[in-house]
Amino acid sequence: MEFRAFMVNMIQSELEDVVGRENVSVNEADKLTYGVDYFWVARMWADKGKKPPAPDFIVRPGSAEEVSKILKIANYYKIPVQTWGGGSGSQGSALPMAGGILLDVKRMNRLISLDEKAMTITAETGMIFQTLEWHANAKGLSIMHIPSCLTCGTVGGALAHRGIGILSTKYGKIDDQCLSMEVVLPNGDIINTLPVPKHAAGPDLNQIFIGSEGTLGVMTKASFRLVKLPEARRFRAFLFKDFVTGIEACKEIVQTVKPSIVRLFDEAETVSIIKKVLGFDKRGAFMNMAVEGNARITAIEEEIAMEICAKYGAMDLGAEYGEKWFENRITFFYPGHIMNNPQMFGTMDTISTYDNVERIYWAMKHAVEDNFPNVRFIAHCSHWYDWGTMIYDRFIMDEPPEDPEEAIRLHNQIWNAGVRAAMQNGGVINDHHGVGLKLSRLMKEQYGPAMQVFNGLKKSLDPNGIMNPYKLGL
Amino acid sequence: MFSEKAKIHADACRFCWMCRHICPVGLVSGKEGNTPRGRALIVSMDSRNIPLTADAAALMYECCLCNACANDCKTGYDPTVFTREARTMAVVNGLVPPEVEKVIDRAMQGSLYAGEPDSSLRAAIERLPEKADTLVYLGDVTLHQSPEMALDLFKVLKAAGVEFTVLRDERASGAHLGDLIGYVDEVRLMSAACAQRIQETGAKKIVVLDPSDARFIKQQWGAWDLLQPDVQVITATSYVAKLLDSGRLRLRQLPYQSTTFHDPCRLARDLDETEPARRIIVAMGIPLREMFLNRKLTKCCSGAIIHQTDPALSKKIAAGRWEDAAATGADLLITACPGCRSVLGSQAPKGKLVRDIFSLLAEAC
Structure with a gap:
């Protein structure tokens, strides 16, 4: 929508009336900082000197009530609203592609309660997740949501993308850890989900909004379960002869004991990233594992896991590499270690039941490497369930096309090929980064007729279609 | 134009979010432009068709330069490098916000503050010997904002039997001006004038009360070679801890x-x-x-x-x-x-x- 003459100023003053003048910005420098997230296309676009997508207004609310008023204004003028937390998502979910309002929620960062009797912690969703975890740690507790983006992303960002942490094999995903939420609906109504997520009072409302990427409303508060910090955490690393043998061994481990970390790297990632960061220089499939909790129980769990690995012919590498990996777990994501422009890269994380894991891995690897010259494919499995595992597939191209439009075309072709290979073999469009702008076009292929459920929710809750347009296939 | 060094640091930080959780400004303002990543992106775009503007310069002046981000970086990148340089660019290109410009004008004259240093502190300094092996450098903030802190330090040193002096007309170390306009010639000249006054006293040990001055004197004066090698610079806290230990x-x-x-x-x-x-x-x-x-x-x-x-x-x-x-x-x-x-x-x-x-x-x- 084009605003004529002083209409922009009229809307701006209305927004300022809600949040205060200092919390609304229309200046170009501020807008620039919201035009790039972790999405490769947005990064490449900026790297080439192209003007990043920009909102018309940056609005920074301080409470759910202010969010409510802003959404009412946005609905009246039919202005798009894109919610921004940390802005560190890789799928372009927060990018202000439709202009309008960029709702930066980071001022909403208060700790509401930490209840040691209930073992719950509640905070506003603009809080950086590390801050929330620090609050828990100060009491000897933890949420146990420890993603690589712990220090970058907000509580709301983790929820909006169905995030996951490195300890998920024992403690679950964010959708397992969240107990209840406060959500501002697109019409401005403030609602609360039920106090607990396990009940027989109809479907769990939490799960409608978790993963909705700002398309169905704005999550403003969330409560999480707490657990005691572990008495012991024991690491062990192994080398399997190949990735497939490793998958079988890891499946048996998670069927038998409850490790917190199981990370199995394929042969390509073992000789590239693991070698670079940990200095481990052998061929095969590297696996590191941790068990944690009660010291006596973890000792037994480790012993059983070692027996299973020995049965599959793995070389026991001791505790050192596992400890080193844990110490360096976020080093992988710093400049100089992580893939960076001008490289083209992407993480096509998917998940399936065990019977499809190997098939998906090879199908994706062939779809990417056979169809796109000079593209490398690496993978690891790092979030395990008793029914299956996530496959963290990545592609890397060192010298993508110089022309940004050609680069976007190739980027999307690679993604289409890889993700379609996953979906056609029993995998899903994404495991824990979300869909965003990057994969929005593939949502209908993923869901087929089931997509009408989401469309129905969207139409009912957001009839003007103002909430995060172009994202999540909605 | 930013230096190659600043460009390297900005290009590394522009797509990295890892240190935002410890930025004291970003945490309270919630603004992306107050994060090291946000500032890096702005600086990186200067050489990519989106030049630094007055609004961008204002964001650069909202950084504390506290180094929390650089300290947190696992790979050694330092957002203060390009932030400080962006301030130099802002000065050169006339982009400094008016309220900052007033402070820069004062700092160029030797103090962040309008008005004279505290009179009771001045009187106490007058009573000290003019020369001694140990010179206490108080700094601009102490002189104007926290004179009691200096008076208390004097009491402590006297209680320990330390003979010391303080410059009657102490000049600015350049630490604050350096933070405001970058480490440019004007700052080096200000620092050199201060260093010369200190050298003239013949003191061999400089006890620095303000950690900002101490950092600047130890590190930047060192890089500019402004003090004789036999002059020892020590923070007041470390000095007193040593007195205690001994x-x-x-x-x-x-x-x-x-x-x-x-x-x-x-x-x-x-x-x-x-x-x-x-x-x-x-x-x-x-x-x-x-x-x-x-x-x-x-x-x-x-x-x-x-x-x-x-x-x-x-x-x-x-x-x-x-x-x-x-x-x-x-x-x-x-x-x-x-x-x-x-x-x-x-x-x-x-x-x-x-x-x-x-x-x-x-x-x-």
């Missing part, structure tokens, strides 16, 4: 039981001095309740510059640090920096108190 200072136990210590960023991160202050506090029988972000992880209280250029922002940043202190349950916050003392003191919540370590020492002597 038995020259005897302290009585103080009754304060509900206390926490705020590590000044320059002392903790830039000079790696986190323990001398704690040794002193323990020696006075004061138990500490550590804040969660302590030692090198300390969270800046805004610093003396933002306190002058943007008092509203300074207030929010200081309130952020007071929240950390409140979480410990402590009623008394101890610090070792005149800037922190002044900023945190002016924002102390009801029932909370700030004391500098030298005022406690003076009480314990």
Whole structure:
């Protein structure tokens, strides 16, 4: 929508009336900082000197009530609203592609309660997740949501993308850890989900909004379960002869004991990233594992896991590499270690039941490497369930096309090929980064007729279609 | 044009979010432009068709330069490199916000503050010998904002039998001007004039009270080769801790039981001095309740510059640090920096108190 003459100023003053003048910005420098997230296309676009997508207004609310008023204004003028937390998502979910309002929620960062009797912690969703975890740690507790983006992303960002942490094999995903939420609906109504997520009072409302990427409303508060910090955490690393043998061994481990970390790297990632960061220089499939909790129980769990690995012919590498990996777990994501422009890269994380894991891995690897010259494919499995595992597939191209439009075309072709290979073999469009702008076009292929459920929710809750347009296939 | 060094750091940081959780400004403002990543993106675009503007320059001046981000970086990138250089660019291109420009104008004249240094402190300095082997460098913030801290340090040094002097017409070290306009010639000349006055006293040991000055004198003056190699520069906190260790200072136990210590960023991160202050506090029988972000992880209280250029922002940043202190349950916050003392003191919540370590020492002597 084009605003004529002083209409922009009229809307701006209305927004300022809600949040205060200092919390609304229309200046170009501020807008620039919201035009790039972790999405490769947005990064490449900026790297080439192209003007990043920009909102018309940056609005920074301080409470759910202010969010409510802003959404009412946005609905009246039919202005798009894109919610921004940390802005560190890789799928372009927060990018202000439709202009309008960029709702930066980071001022909403208060700790509401930490209840040691209930073992719950509640905070506003603009809080950086590390801050929330620090609050828990100060009491000897933890949420146990420890993603690589712990220090970058907000509580709301983790929820909006169905995030996951490195300890998920024992403690679950964010959708397992969240107990209840406060959500501002697109019409401005403030609602609360039920106090607990396990009940027989109809479907769990939490799960409608978790993963909705700002398309169905704005999550403003969330409560999480707490657990005691572990008495012991024991690491062990192994080398399997190949990735497939490793998958079988890891499946048996998670069927038998409850490790917190199981990370199995394929042969390509073992000789590239693991070698670079940990200095481990052998061929095969590297696996590191941790068990944690009660010291006596973890000792037994480790012993059983070692027996299973020995049965599959793995070389026991001791505790050192596992400890080193844990110490360096976020080093992988710093400049100089992580893939960076001008490289083209992407993480096509998917998940399936065990019977499809190997098939998906090879199908994706062939779809990417056979169809796109000079593209490398690496993978690891790092979030395990008793029914299956996530496959963290990545592609890397060192010298993508110089022309940004050609680069976007190739980027999307690679993604289409890889993700379609996953979906056609029993995998899903994404495991824990979300869909965003990057994969929005593939949502209908993923869901087929089931997509009408989401469309129905969207139409009912957001009839003007103002909430995060172009994202999540909605 | 930014230097190649600044471009390398900005290009590394523009797509990296890893340190945003410890940025004291971004945490309280919630603005992307107040994160190291946001500033890096702006700087990186300067050479990519989107030049630095006045709005962008304003964001550069909202950074505390506290180094929390650089300290957190696993691969050694330093957002203060391009932030400081962006300030130089802003000055050169006339993009400095008016309220900052006023402070720069004052700093060019030698002080962040309008008006004369505290008169009682001046009188006390007049009573000191004009020459001694040990010279105490007080710094601009102490002279104007925290004169009691200097007077208390004098008492402590006298109690330990230290003969010392202080310059009658102490000049600015250049630390603050360097933060405001970058390490340019004007700053080097200001620093050189200060260094020359110090050299003329013949002092061989310079005890620096303000950690900002100490960091600048030790590191940047060192890089500019402004002091003779036989001149030792030491922070006041470390110096007093050594006096204590050597038995020259005897302290009585103080009754304060509900206390926490705020590590000044320059002392903790830039000079790696986190323990001398704690040794002193323990020696006075004061138990500490550590804040969660302590030692090198300390969270800046805004610093003396933002306190002058943007008092509203300074207030929010200081309130952020007071929240950390409140979480410990402590009623008394101890610090070792005149800037922190002044900023945190002016924002102390009801029932909370700030004391500098030298005022406690003076009480314990």
